[in-house]
Amino acid sequence: MTVEIETAQGLARADVRYVDEPRAALVLGHGAGGGVAAPDLTAATQAALSIGIAVALIEQPYRVAGRRAPPRPPVLDAAWISIVGLLSASALAGLPIVAGGRSLGARVACRTAEQTGAVGVLCLAFPLEPPRRADKPQQSRLDELDAVSVPTLVVQGESDPFGIPPPGPSREVVIVPGDHGLKKDLDAIAQAVREWLVGEVQGLSPIGA
Numbered sequence: 001m002t003v004e005i006e007t008a009q010g011l012a013r014a015d016v017r018y019v020d021e022p023r024a025a026l027v028l029g030h031g032a033g034g035g036v037a038a039p040d041l042t043a044a045t046q047a048a049l050s051i052g053i054a055v056a057l058i059e060q061p062y063r064v065a066g067r068r069a070p071p072r073p074p075v076l077d078a079a080w081i082s083i084v085g086l087l088s089a090s091a092l093a094g095l096p097i098v099a100g101g102r103s104l105g106a107r108v109a110c111r112t113a114e115q116t117g118a119v120g121v122l123c124l125a126f127p128l129e130p131p132r133r134a135d136k137p138q139q140s141r142l143d144e145l146d147a148v149s150v151p152t153l154v155v156q157g158e159s160d161p162f163g164i165p166p167p168g169p170s171r172e173v174v175i176v177p178g179d180h181g182l183k184k185d186l187d188a189i190a191q192a193v194r195e196w197l198v199g200e201v202q203g204l205s206p207i208g209a
Contacts, residue, residue: 003056005086009071009079010061016091017045022054024201025095026122027084029058029105032070040102040124040155040182040189047194056092058083058101070104073111080108084116098201103127103180110144110152120201122193123154125180128163145171151200155192157182172196 003014015036026048030036036057045055061079062070070076088097099109100122109121126145132138145152145165152171156164157178167173174192178184 001091003087003091005083007061007079007082009075009082011064012061012079012083013059013064014083014087014091015057015059016087017049017055017057019049019052019054021052022095023052024098024119024197025054025056025087025092026098026100026197027056027058027087027092027109027116028122029060029080029101029108030063031101031103031105031125033068034102035059035063038102038182039186043186043189044100044122044124044193047190048197051194051198053098053197054092054095056087058105073107076104076108077112081112081115084112084118088117096201098122098197100124102182106154107141107144110148113148113150118150120150120197121148121152122196123152123165124189125156125160125162125182126154126165127180128165130162142166151196153192153196153200155182155189157184172200 001016005012048055096119098120099118101109102124106123106126113121154165154173158175160180176185176188
């Protein structure tokens with residue numbers, strides 16, 4: 001089901017995938033220049049649905065409007081908080097929310113985890129270190145991950161040029177074949193996501209267990 005959501009930042013769109021008697025909902029955002037049909041997002045979606053978790057794939061307003069370049073982080077974050085809040089009050093009402101996304105979408109989910117009330121955060125291809133510029137020192141976005149207090153899974157390609165985040169007190173890091181695109185081993189991604197959701201999200205267990 002496609003849900004159009006009006007935000008202060010423009011029209012957003014959610015592709016909501018339901019299951020019978022869902023245990024929770026996984027809300028996923030896209031990368032900076034890509035869409036919700038990215039292979040790793042599809043693998044995560046299928047993994048969640050297979051264990052009774054509904055999924056909402058979110059298109060940020062700038063993508064719905066046809067723009068490729070994302071706006072500044074405060075704009076992205078404000079839109080995301082609004083979208084998740086509206087879904088939590090309507091299509092996903094009553095369900096614990098696991099927030100996440102790939103690359104840029106993962107950063108947004110981390111930065112807004114507290115405001116959205118997420119019970120967990122799923123990061124696919126978290127862009128830890130932006131490309132080095134000769135006129136600036138190497139930067140790191142590890143603080144965005146470290147600020148998340150709920151259980152977090154990072155699925156990272158072994159040759160991701162953006163680097164590989166370290167594990168943390170509530171953060172598991174699974175390294176899979178491939179680079180930042182995470183297209184090489186979709187089965188490994190799905191397995192990592194499925195096992196983490198079952199093990200870390202309260203009240204979840206495999207169907208039939």
